[in-house]
Amino acid sequence: MNLIAFFDVLATIGFGTALIAVFFIRQNHFDFQSRVLLLLFLSVYFLVSTSNVLEHGEITGYFDQYEDYLEILFSPFFLFFLFSVYAKLNHDKRSAAENALRRALENAESEHSKLDAILAAIGDGISIQDRNFKVLYQNKVQKELAGDHVGELCYEAYENRNEPCLGCPVEASFQDGKVHKAERTGKTDKDTLYVEITASPVVNQKGEVYAGIEVVRDITNRKRMTEEILKAQKLESIGLLAGGIAHDFNNLLAAVLGNISLAKTYAASDDKVVAKLEAAEKASLRGRELTRQLLTFSRGGTPVKKVMNINRLVRESSTFSLSSNRVKCVFSLSGELWPVEVDPSQLSQVVNNLVINADQAMPNGGLITISTENALLAPGDPVLLAPGKYVRITFADQGHGISAEHRSRIFDPFYSTKAGGTGLGLATAFSIIKNHGGHINVASNPGQGAKIEVYLPAVEGRTEEIPAQDDEEVITGNGRILFMDDDAAVRNLAQDMLKHLGYDIVLVSNGTEAVDIYQAAMEADNAFDAVLLDLEVPGGMGGSEAGKKILNINPAAKVLLSSVYSNDSVMANSQKYGFCGLIPKPYKIQEMGRKLHEILGSSPKRSRFLQQRQNANP
Amino acid sequence: MFQESELINLCISLIVFAVVILTIRKQEIPGLILFYVGFFCIFAALIFTVIEGVVWNDLFNTLEHFSYSLAGVSFAAGCIVMLRKEQKRQE
Numbered sequence: 001m002n003l004i005a006f007f008d009v010l011a012t013i014g015f016g017t018a019l020i021a022v023f024f025i026r027q028n029h030f031d032f033q034s035r036v037l038l039l040l041f042l043s044v045y046f047l048v049s050t051s052n053v054l055e056h057g058e059i060t061g062y063f064d065q066y067e068d069y070l071e072i073l074f075s076p077f078f079l080f081f082l083f084s085v086y087a088k089l090n091h092d093k094r095s096a097a098e099n100a101l102r103r104a105l106e107n108a109e110s111e112h113s114k115l116d117a118i119l120a121a122i123g124d125g126i127s128i129q130d131r132n133f134k135v136l137y138q139n140k141v142q143k144e145l146a147g148d149h150v151g152e153l154c155y156e157a158y159e160n161r162n163e164p165c166l167g168c169p170v171e172a173s174f175q176d177g178k179v180h181k182a183e184r185t186g187k188t189d190k191d192t193l194y195v196e197i198t199a200s201p202v203v204n205q206k207g208e209v210y211a212g213i214e215v216v217r218d219i220t221n222r223k224r225m226t227e228e229i230l231k232a233q234k235l236e237s238i239g240l241l242a243g244g245i246a247h248d249f250n251n252l253l254a255a256v257l258g259n260i261s262l263a264k265t266y267a268a269s270d271d272k273v274v275a276k277l278e279a280a281e282k283a284s285l286r287g288r289e290l291t292r293q294l295l296t297f298s299r300g301g302t303p304v305k306k307v308m309n310i311n312r313l314v315r316e317s318s319t320f321s322l323s324s325n326r327v328k329c330v331f332s333l334s335g336e337l338w339p340v341e342v343d344p345s346q347l348s349q350v351v352n353n354l355v356i357n358a359d360q361a362m363p364n365g366g367l368i369t370i371s372t373e374n375a376l377l378a379p380g381d382p383v384l385l386a387p388g389k390y391v392r393i394t395f396a397d398q399g400h401g402i403s404a405e406h407r408s409r410i411f412d413p414f415y416s417t418k419a420g421g422t423g424l425g426l427a428t429a430f431s432i433i434k435n436h437g438g439h440i441n442v443a444s445n446p447g448q449g450a451k452i453e454v455y456l457p458a459v460e461g462r463t464e465e466i467p468a469q470d471d472e473e474v475i476t477g478n479g480r481i482l483f484m485d486d487d488a489a490v491r492n493l494a495q496d497m498l499k500h501l502g503y504d505i506v507l508v509s510n511g512t513e514a515v516d517i518y519q520a521a522m523e524a525d526n527a528f529d530a531v532l533l534d535l536e537v538p539g540g541m542g543g544s545e546a547g548k549k550i551l552n553i554n555p556a557a558k559v560l561l562s563s564v565y566s567n568d569s570v571m572a573n574s575q576k577y578g579f580c581g582l583i584p585k586p587y588k589i590q591e592m593g594r595k596l597h598e599i600l601g602s603s604p605k606r607s608r609f610l611q612q613r614q615n616a617n618p
Numbered sequence: 619m620f621q622e623s624e625l626i627n628l629c630i631s632l633i634v635f636a637v638v639i640l641t642i643r644k645q646e647i648p649g650l651i652l653f654y655v656g657f658f659c660i661f662a663a664l665i666f667t668v669i670e671g672v673v674w675n676d677l678f679n680t681l682e683h684f685s686y687s688l689a690g691v692s693f694a695a696g697c698i699v700m701l702r703k704e705q706k707r708q709e
Contacts, residue, residue, distance in 0.1 A: 007683035014690020021697030026704060042693060045660065049686060068623035071664070075627070075634040078657055082641060089646065 008052040015046035034084040041077035044070050125195075125216035128202070129154050129170055131209070142216060145195075154214075169199035170212040177201045177209050183219070194223045221384075228384060231411065235431065246294040247536075253291060254586030255489035257284040261589045262496050265474075288586055294424060305341045305436075307459055311372055313344055314393060317351035318370055326365030329355070334373045338458035340391050346432045347456075353425035354395045354452055361399025361450060369396040375455065385439050389458040396451045402444040410442065429454075475593040476502040479529030479600055482521075483507050484514040484546065485562070486537045490585075494532070494592075501593045511541025515549045522553060529600055532583075535563035544577070551578045558599045562587070620671055628664045635661050648703045652696030659689035 019042050022035065030038070048070050051063035119126055125142030129135055133154045138146075149157035155164050164171050169180035179200045186193040196219045202211040260281045267273040311333040318329045358368045375392040377385055402410060411430040412423070433440050437457045444450035481503045483494045491507045498505040506528070508514045514533060521527055531550055533543030547559040561582045575581070580599040583591060634657070642654055663685035670678035 004680055004683045007680075007687040010687035011683070011690035014687065014692070014694040017694035018690070018697045021694065021701055025697060025700050045686065045689065049690060052683065052686070068621075068627070072623065072627050072630065074660065075630045079634045079637060082637065085647065085650070086641065 002056065005053065005056040008049055008056055011049040012046065012053050015042055015049055018042050019046055030085065031088050034081060034088060037077055037081035037084055041074050041081060044074045044077065124218075127154065127214045127216065128211055129214060130211050131174055133164055133170070136211065145216060145218070169197050170214050173199040173201040173212045174209050177203065192220070193218065194220045225384065232434075234412070235427065239431070242294050246291045250288075250291045250295070250585060251487050251490060253284060253287050255487070255493050257281065257288060257586045257588060258490075258493035258497055260284060262493070262500060265500060265589070284586075290424070292584075294428075305343050307339050307341045308344065309337055309339055310342065310347065310391065310393070310456070311337055313348060314351055314370060314372060317348040318355045318368070321352040321355040322359055327359045327362055328367055330367050330369045332369065332371035334371075336374065337372050338374050338389060338391055339460075340436075340456045341459045342436055342456060343432075346436075350429040350432050350454065351393075353429045354454070357425060358395055358397035358399065358450070358452075361397050361401075366398035370394070371396075374458065377455075385455055390438070390455045391458050393454040393456070394451060395454075396449060398449045401448050402442065402450050411440070473594070474501070474590050475597040476500075477593070477597055477600055478502050478504075479596075480504045480526075481506070481596070482514060482518060482528040482531045484509070484511065484532070484537075484543065485534040486510060486540065487534075490534070497589050497592055498596075500589065501596065503596065509540075510537050511543065511546030511549075514546045515541070515553070518550050518557070519553055527554065528557075530558040530560060530580075530596060532560045532562060534585075535561055547579055548577070560595060560599060620668065624664070624667050624671070628668055631661050631664050647700075649696045649699035652692045652699060656689040656692035656696065659685045659692060663689065 019039065022038055022042065025035075047063075048067050051067055053059075055061045055064050119139040120141075122139065123141060125145045126137075126139040127135055127142045127146075128137040135149050135152055135154050135157060138148065138150055146158050154170070155161045155168070159165050167182055169182040172178075172180040179198065181199075182197045184195050184197060186195065196217045198215040198217070200213045200215075201209040202213060204210050260277050264274055264277045264281070267277065315331055315333065318331075322329065355368060355370075362368075371394045373392050373394075375390045377387050377390055379387045410426050412427060430440055433454055433456070438455045441453040441455070442450065443453070481498055483491065483498065483505055484507075485491050485494065486509055488509075491509065495505055495507060506517060508517055511533070514531065518528060518531065531547070533547050535543040537543070543561050543563070547561065550557050550559055555578075559579045561579055562585055563582070581595060583595045587595075638654060638657055642651075663682045666678045666682035666685060670682060
């Protein structure tokens with residue numbers, strides 16, 4: 001075999017091998033047309049090579065005449081094959097690109113719907129503006145707050161202006177590319193709306209600000225909370241000042257009132273003197289009420305609470321408070337009212353104050369509608385209280401209403417729009433209700449009457465009835481009393497009062513002295529029947545500590561506490577500390593006699609004074 | 619002497635050659651480069667075929683057949699490379 005024949009055989013084997021391999025190639029790059037063209041151009045030279053082998057192997061030269069025709073076919077077949085392969089390749093690339101684009105679009109749509117859901121779930125209003133202040137987007141909350149204004153200019157749509165607002169945070173963000181905040185005030189149908197606007201710039205890839213995102217947050221509740229806190233702080237500081245004055249004033253009043261009540265007993269036969277003393281006593285009692293209000297407002301303290309149904313108390317206190325016939329109370333009291341834990345005297349004071357206010361708001365007469373009902377507060381309710389069960393007492397009058405300016409100040413102490421008003425009524429009511437864990441809500445517009453809602457937390461438990469008392473009965477008794485008070489005038493008064501009531505009395509001025517004398521009396525087997533201690537002794541041992549020491553000496557000792565602060569926590573929980581009870585200062589002889597009778601349990605002796613009064617006024 | 623069919627064949631191949639030169643840089647299919655080599659060998663063979671009619675008949679005839687054999691080997695190698703890559707990908 002010559003060299004040429006060898007090459008021909010090699011070529012035939014090569015093309016033959018390639019032809020066979022083509023049937024096994026399943027590459028995705030080759031579609032049907034490519035594979036056919038590949039087979040064709042390989043077949044051309046397989047046949048040419050085979051023909052050459054036959055010719056150079058000297059077998060036959062017959063096929064040589066067709067070689068030229070076959071060879072001409074090779075180039076077009078190869079060219080078509082290449083076109084076919086690259087067409088398929090381009091098609092595959094385009095398909096892949098289209099798939100990637102479709103996936104990207106699907107992802108973008110998914111992200112867009114997620115973003116929409118997030119923006120809708122956010123409680124703040126969100127608005128996007130371009131550099132010309134045209135609104136590009138608003139979320140649901142923003143549309144609810146300001147209406148649908150997409151495509152409009154923000155300052156025209158939101159503020160009804162012809163140019164951007166002064167101090168616009170979005171404009172500031174456009175200028176320096178930073179986050180800016182601002183607060184705005186608006187009006188709704190019912191109330192003032194406070195909003196906080198936070199503007200952030202939207203930056204493109206070149207770092208240029210091309211839009212601004214405006215987040216609008218309703219901060220009305222936060223503002224109100226802040227106002228409430230400021231109001232509470234103001235009340236507290238004023239209360240401290242007022243409380244200090246009231247304390248000293250009350251001690252003076254104790255001496256005045258006690259001496260008047262004693263003087264009445266001495267001058268029982270002289271009607272003119274008694275009349276003057278009664279007038280003085282009435283004035284002193286009004287003074288006492290005023291100082292009590294002031295002390296309740298200033299100290300608050302722990303109310304002496306009872307679980308009760310407040311319907312009766314509300315009805316009685318309201319009726320009692322009305323001084324004229326021109327105003328009437330209309331009651332709508334719920335029969336299924338939840339019990340509340342309240343200090344009856346304090347709640348009565350609240351009702352009195354609110355009814356008197358409503359009465360005075362209707363100089364030409366009218367109706368005060370008083371209702372009680374159960375209220376279940378849910379999270380998000382506008383009332384500034386924790387969610388839960390409450391009892392709501394509503395006082396609605398037909399008066400001239402309260403303007404917004406006055407509404408924000410009506411609970412301020414000493415703030416009154418009425419001539420001769422003390423300005424303590426509503427402040428005290430507010431303080432009392434706050435100390436009961438409740439809240440007072442005022443809704444009123446000028447000329448439309450006022451509606452005041454009092455919320456008190458409802459409790460579980462059995463209600464207690466309030467026993468009726470005969471205030472004018474003087475109950476005497478006998479026994480040995482140890483009396484401690486730092487004020488000499490009060491000590492002198494107590495001496496006269498207790499002697500008049502039939503008791504023997506030993507006076508001391510501080511707790512240490514009281515404990516020493518009690519100890520000495522016990523050792524001498526001449527124990528006291530009762531001990532009456534003043535709670536506050538400036539610079540010395542007070543009643544609370546002295547009482548505890550006396551109870552240590554004699555656990556059966558009957559210790560009674562007395563204080564200006566009827567709402568002091570020791571006073572409110574005196575029995576928890578082992579004391580027999582309390583008597584708030586200033587006290588009348590009748591109150592003292594009744595209290596001592598309660599703890600000593602001796603048989604009552606009706607006083608000459610009461611008998612004479614009853615004989616005089618049958 | 620020149621044969622007409624050989625010249626026509628060369629002219630057609632020249633056009634295809636130009637196209638191949640333009641597309642060769644874009645090839646992304648494994649083994650396809652060997653197909654290009656095979657085509658160049660055939661193109662060379664066609665040139666040798668034309669030249670052998672003018673000078674050194676024996677030499678260029680031998681070169682022509684050598685080119686054909688090289689083209690056959692190249693196409694076979696190209697197909698085998700494609701098969702191998704395919705098997706690797708399947709694994």
